[in-house]
Amino acid sequence: MSEELLKIEDLSVSADEKSILRGVDLAVGRGETHVILGPNGAGKSTLGNAIMGSPAYTVTGGRITFLGGDLLEKAVNERARDGIFMSFQNPLEVPGLSLTNFIRSAVEMRTGQKVRFFPFRKELLRAMELLDMDPSYADRDLNVGFSGGEKKKAEILQLLMLKPSLAILDETDSGLDVDAVRTVSRGVREFQKDRESALIIITHNAGILSSLHVDRVHILVDGRIVAEGDGSLVDEISRNGFAAYENKA
Amino acid sequence: MEKEKTYVEDVDRELYDFRNAEKDVWKVGEGLTPAIVETISREKNDPEWMRAFRLKSLDIYNRTEMVDWGPDIEGLDMDNIVTYVRPNTKMNVDWADVPEEIRDTFERLGIPQAERASLAGVGAQYDSELVYHNVREEVAAMGVVYTDLESAMHGPYGDMIHDHFMKLVPPTDHKFAALHGAVWSGGSFVYVPPGVTVEIPLQSYFRLNAPGAGQFEHTLIIVDEGANLHFIEGCSAPKYNVANLHAGCVELYVAKNAKLRYSTIENWSKNMYNLNTKRARIEEGGVMEWVSGSFGSHVSYLYPMTLLTGEGARMTYTGITFAGAGQNLDTGMKVVHSAPKTSSAITAKSISKDGGISTYRSAVVMTEKAAGSKSSASCESLMLDDISRSDTIPAMDIRTSQADVGHEAKIGRISDDAIFYLMSRGIPEADARAMIVSGFADSVSKELPLEYAVEMNNLIRLEMKGSIG
Numbered sequence: 001m002s003e004e005l006l007k008i009e010d011l012s013v014s015a016d017e018k019s020i021l022r023g024v025d026l027a028v029g030r031g032e033t034h035v036i037l038g039p040n041g042a043g044k045s046t047l048g049n050a051i052m053g054s055p056a057y058t059v060t061g062g063r064i065t066f067l068g069g070d071l072l073e074k075a076v077n078e079r080a081r082d083g084i085f086m087s088f089q090n091p092l093e094v095p096g097l098s099l100t101n102f103i104r105s106a107v108e109m110r111t112g113q114k115v116r117f118f119p120f121r122k123e124l125l126r127a128m129e130l131l132d133m134d135p136s137y138a139d140r141d142l143n144v145g146f147s148g149g150e151k152k153k154a155e156i157l158q159l160l161m162l163k164p165s166l167a168i169l170d171e172t173d174s175g176l177d178v179d180a181v182r183t184v185s186r187g188v189r190e191f192q193k194d195r196e197s198a199l200i201i202i203t204h205n206a207g208i209l210s211s212l213h214v215d216r217v218h219i220l221v222d223g224r225i226v227a228e229g230d231g232s233l234v235d236e237i238s239r240n241g242f243a244a245y246e247n248k249a
Numbered sequence: 250m251e252k253e254k255t256y257v258e259d260v261d262r263e264l265y266d267f268r269n270a271e272k273d274v275w276k277v278g279e280g281l282t283p284a285i286v287e288t289i290s291r292e293k294n295d296p297e298w299m300r301a302f303r304l305k306s307l308d309i310y311n312r313t314e315m316v317d318w319g320p321d322i323e324g325l326d327m328d329n330i331v332t333y334v335r336p337n338t339k340m341n342v343d344w345a346d347v348p349e350e351i352r353d354t355f356e357r358l359g360i361p362q363a364e365r366a367s368l369a370g371v372g373a374q375y376d377s378e379l380v381y382h383n384v385r386e387e388v389a390a391m392g393v394v395y396t397d398l399e400s401a402m403h404g405p406y407g408d409m410i411h412d413h414f415m416k417l418v419p420p421t422d423h424k425f426a427a428l429h430g431a432v433w434s435g436g437s438f439v440y441v442p443p444g445v446t447v448e449i450p451l452q453s454y455f456r457l458n459a460p461g462a463g464q465f466e467h468t469l470i471i472v473d474e475g476a477n478l479h480f481i482e483g484c485s486a487p488k489y490n491v492a493n494l495h496a497g498c499v500e501l502y503v504a505k506n507a508k509l510r511y512s513t514i515e516n517w518s519k520n521m522y523n524l525n526t527k528r529a530r531i532e533e534g535g536v537m538e539w540v541s542g543s544f545g546s547h548v549s550y551l552y553p554m555t556l557l558t559g560e561g562a563r564m565t566y567t568g569i570t571f572a573g574a575g576q577n578l579d580t581g582m583k584v585v586h587s588a589p590k591t592s593s594a595i596t597a598k599s600i601s602k603d604g605g606i607s608t609y610r611s612a613v614v615m616t617e618k619a620a621g622s623k624s625s626a627s628c629e630s631l632m633l634d635d636i637s638r639s640d641t642i643p644a645m646d647i648r649t650s651q652a653d654v655g656h657e658a659k660i661g662r663i664s665d666d667a668i669f670y671l672m673s674r675g676i677p678e679a680d681a682r683a684m685i686v687s688g689f690a691d692s693v694s695k696e697l698p699l700e701y702a703v704e705m706n707n708l709i710r711l712e713m714k715g716s717i718g
């Protein structure tokens with residue numbers, strides 16, 4: 001494996017007193033793309049949320065190390081600043097905060113530097129074009145009145161602008177029409193061009209993966225990783241479903 | 250995680266809470282008597298009608314009951330309020346002639362900058378007297394009058410002032426209107442002749458500077474037929490331990506097909522009782538736009554009222570109120586539709602935190618003559634914690650079946666999910682909260698001229714910082 005970026009060891013997570021993840025191990029190196037598959041309710045989003053540091057989840061055991069440091073010590077915004085990004089399954093709406101101003105503030109936090117407006121604006125519009133987003137969305141309120149698909153594209157837009165070193169994409173492809181899936185994978189491929197950055201893709205569809213390079217696939221069932229393999233595992237699951245893995249959890 | 254732990258009252262208000270050592274030439278004794286009112290009148294060189302008006306108002310004041318609805322004003326000791334404080338200076342037209350100490354105060358309030366930002370004229374009130382006054386030549390050349398009310402009473406507009414002064418807000422309106430009629434001092438007079446459009450906003454900055462001093466400025470604006478004006482009123486007062494009273498009065502006359510936008514940012518110190526009365530009368534086809542941001546003060550009663558008296562007259566009200574610890578802000582608006590096809594559209598927002606109370610109180614009246622009229626109101630309250638309060642008290646009095654009246658109210662909180670979402674993009678928690686609150690206020694701030702919108706955002710950030718840690 002290439003230089004280690006993220007290391008999860010024996011992670012247990014609960015929410016509302018309910019135990020969800022029960023001893024997960026996962027290691028992600030720089031430049032790698034990992035896929036997490038698993039049935040509804042298996043704990044995939046929980047894993048992403050625990051890495052990002054959502055206050056709704058409690059880590060009850062285990063460790064997460066990022067770039068060699070203890071990640072669990074850090075506040076959510078510090079994790080983001082250090083290079084972790086998660087696209088939300090349901091991005092929130094913030095009235096009165098324009099997409100541009102939001103991304104600009106986020107970029108300033110990430111880089112620790114004032115953004116120069118014109119180059120920033122140019123880069124933003126270029127990324128929006130790549131994602132087939134109407135430029136007028138740059139001045140709209142963050143996610144307010146965006147369709148489901150538009151919200152997902154706005155997430156990928158943030159991914160491209162923030163250039164994290166680890167991006168977790170949680171069902172970024174679900175609810176998208178065929179063209180939008182193609183557009184989103186184009187965005188993800190653009191992100192993959194940076195060979196230093198890693199991806200964790202959570203999905204139910206092989207579609208988005210067909211045009212992406214995949215290094216490793218993990219099957220998460222009932223809070224545990226029950227199987228791992230290379231990209232071919234995706235096709236196997238597409239054909240046979242999770243039935244063969246469900247009793248292994 | 251690093252946190253900027255500050256207390257608005259003790260630290261951040263330094264920006265606004267500076268005061269100069271009192272160097273007043275002259276001050277009336279505490280408490281209010283006919284002799285004091287006579288003294289004020291003589292000192293101000295009132296015309297005879299105004300002297301009589303003041304005395305009549307004092308009489309009404311003494312016979313009128315204290316306001317007994319709304320937030321508690323028991324802490325207001327009328328005998329303790331020095332009603333009239335005059336700074337060591339006379340009218341000034343040139344900035345350089347304003348005494349340095351006073352100039353310094355204004356400088357710190359940013360007035361010269363605002364002027365440089367090409368505002369049409371600056372009338373700034375220091376204590377009760379207009380100390381600085383400057384109307385750009387091109388505006389004056391259009392026939393626009395922008396001056397202090399006292400001197401205007403003696404000039405060619407004396408009759409016009411006589412015909413309009415406290416006709417919209419008579420001294421009988423309520424106790425503080427009567428008080429205002431008796432002791433009013435300072436303020437602005439604006440007259441825009443028919444057909445004239447004033448391209449740049451006129452601005453006035455009011456300010457209190459003496460412990461226990463009340464401020465009773467009067468603003469009278471007449472926008473004649475087909476004319477167009479934007480007037481901005483900004484207030485900031487330093488902090489004192491003695492109860493302070495502000496009982497100003499604003500009267501706005503909008504003639505046929507004329508348009509007036511009246512924008513205010515009030516940022517009173519947290520011991521102020523702000524009992525301000527504002528009223529506008531709009532004739533046929535006229536348009537009135539209110540934009541209002543209320544910050545600060547201990548207690549506020551503030552309900553700009555609009556009388557839509559001519560067919561097709563319209564008004565919009567866009568307002569926001571921010572109530573923090575120890576504050577009880579009762580704000581809202583009233584509108585009376587008394588002509589056909591009139592319309593009003595109201596957007597009211599409030600933010601409350603740290604136990605602050607904000608109440609939206611409104612009245613929409615449609616008389617029998619208001620056929621074909623419309624009124625729509627939308628109220629949104631944002632509560633930043635569980636100890637704060639937010640109420641909506643809308644009243645409607647509809648006397649025609651051919652009117653369309655709507656009111657919707659929403660109360661919300663900042664969701665943890667939204668905070669997590671912004672933080673997951675690297676934004677610290679305090680900034681995330683401030684962003685969400687600023688976003689909530691955005692529909693108001695985008696109605697303000699840029700420098701005021703920036704000021705309002707700064708105020709929100711200052712107020713938000715006080716709640717961390």
Ligand SMILES: Nc1ncnc2c1ncn2[C@@H]1O[C@H](COP(=O)(O)OP(=O)(O)OP(=O)(O)O)[C@@H](O)[C@H]1O
Pocket residue numbers: 015016018020038039040041042043044045046047056057
């Ligand atoms: N905040 C929470 N409070 C209580 N229970 C939760 C919470 N979040 C998730 N759960 C529960 O934990 C389990 C795993 O949820 P999670 O969202 O991680 O599943 P998932 O694998 O992402 O499923 P899907 O494929 O449907 O998105 C579910 O049973 C869910 O109901």
Ligand SMILES: [Mg+2]
Pocket residue numbers: 044045046089170171
């Ligand atoms: Mg999920």
